[in-house]
Amino acid sequence: MTAHERSCPDCDLTLSEVNRREFLKTASVAGAAALSAGSLPLFAQAADKAAASSAPESVVTHLYQSLSAEQKKVTCFGWDHTESERGLLRTRVANNWHITEPEINSDFYNDDQRAMIRDIFEGIIHPDWHARIDRQLEDDAGGYGEAQNIAIFGTPGEGKYEFVMTGRHMTIRCDGDSADHVAFGGPIFYGHAAQGFNEKPDHPGNVFWPQALEANKVYEMLSGKQREAALVASLPREQSAGFRADGQLPGLPVAEMSGDQREQVQKVLAKLIEPYRQNDRDEALACINSQGGLDKCSLAFYREGDIGEDQVWDCWRLEGPALVWYFRGAPHVHCWVNVANSPSVKLNA
Numbered sequence: 001m002t003a004h005e006r007s008c009p010d011c012d013l014t015l016s017e018v019n020r021r022e023f024l025k026t027a028s029v030a031g032a033a034a035l036s037a038g039s040l041p042l043f044a045q046a047a048d049k050a051a052a053s054s055a056p057e058s059v060v061t062h063l064y065q066s067l068s069a070e071q072k073k074v075t076c077f078g079w080d081h082t083e084s085e086r087g088l089l090r091t092r093v094a095n096n097w098h099i100t101e102p103e104i105n106s107d108f109y110n111d112d113q114r115a116m117i118r119d120i121f122e123g124i125i126h127p128d129w130h131a132r133i134d135r136q137l138e139d140d141a142g143g144y145g146e147a148q149n150i151a152i153f154g155t156p157g158e159g160k161y162e163f164v165m166t167g168r169h170m171t172i173r174c175d176g177d178s179a180d181h182v183a184f185g186g187p188i189f190y191g192h193a194a195q196g197f198n199e200k201p202d203h204p205g206n207v208f209w210p211q212a213l214e215a216n217k218v219y220e221m222l223s224g225k226q227r228e229a230a231l232v233a234s235l236p237r238e239q240s241a242g243f244r245a246d247g248q249l250p251g252l253p254v255a256e257m258s259g260d261q262r263e264q265v266q267k268v269l270a271k272l273i274e275p276y277r278q279n280d281r282d283e284a285l286a287c288i289n290s291q292g293g294l295d296k297c298s299l300a301f302y303r304e305g306d307i308g309e310d311q312v313w314d315c316w317r318l319e320g321p322a323l324v325w326y327f328r329g330a331p332h333v334h335c336w337v338n339v340a341n342s343p344s345v346k347l348n349a
Helices: 056-066 069-075 111-124 127-141 209-221 224-230 259-273 278-290
Strands: 149-154 161-167 170-174 188-192 298-302 315-320 323-328 333-339
Touching: 056 111, 056 149, 056 161, 056 170, 069 149, 111 161, 111 170, 127 188, 209 259, 209 298, 209 315, 209 323, 209 333, 224 298, 259 278, 259 315, 278 333
Parallel strands: none
Antiparallel strands: 149 161, 161 170, 170 188, 188 333, 298 315, 315 323, 323 333
């Protein structure tokens, strides 16, 4: 295990393989305004109208410029920085890892820098979700800034660059559209263990469990034969979020669903992208649409991991040619997200 990685105190894995708020109300981006009929819903076209004085990308530039030479040695890397044990560091994703050593709330950063990091964080997350993500971080890591770390790749303001924040149950990115072919700046991860490692069947207090309830509404609408097709026996491995070279997607194809069932899948997708700022939502939808939209996707539910054996499926997966949204709700919530406009994009997990 490298100095940058730590074992998760509550997870079975060690993954060496695996106010400022007003300032950062982000401007809407109409990146997915021209979605085709029958693929993705019109909710993608409804952008937030709040005016913004700056996007988080601008704050990344200011943060980078504020860092001393010694700070940059620790937190800043070349765009294609590669480590022998972990590969391309910028694109890595894991359920519990630390991309650099200094914690955000440590003395390594000064007050202004910590404030800018918080501004970037709040700019990536939709305002409606700030309190919920803060609650998740409190439950999982002792609070925001206590066990999260950042890195900056490239040179903000002069070329390609990306800001990455990591920690337990978190990998998020801010890239200013520098990363080619991908949404969210690359693969991301989120999770929550709201009341301990082994959550109860109804996942009390878990901020992400409503996503699973929305997906289970699709299952409830399926016929007997459709349920047989949608239900898969065994879970994929924990880090399984790469695109399938053979194109064989598990579960029930969305194209084989009825109109009302497909409409519910659209609602699931809306719920999944809800925590993120509008332009990241739009970019994700545009990537999915470029690969044929939801009609080219499938939805799978997994018998394995059914907490309480109540057939409210804790583990499920929405998957397309260049889409993986893997919701693994047992023993607590882990979500692996990989969205691109090309199935050739490789995952580093």
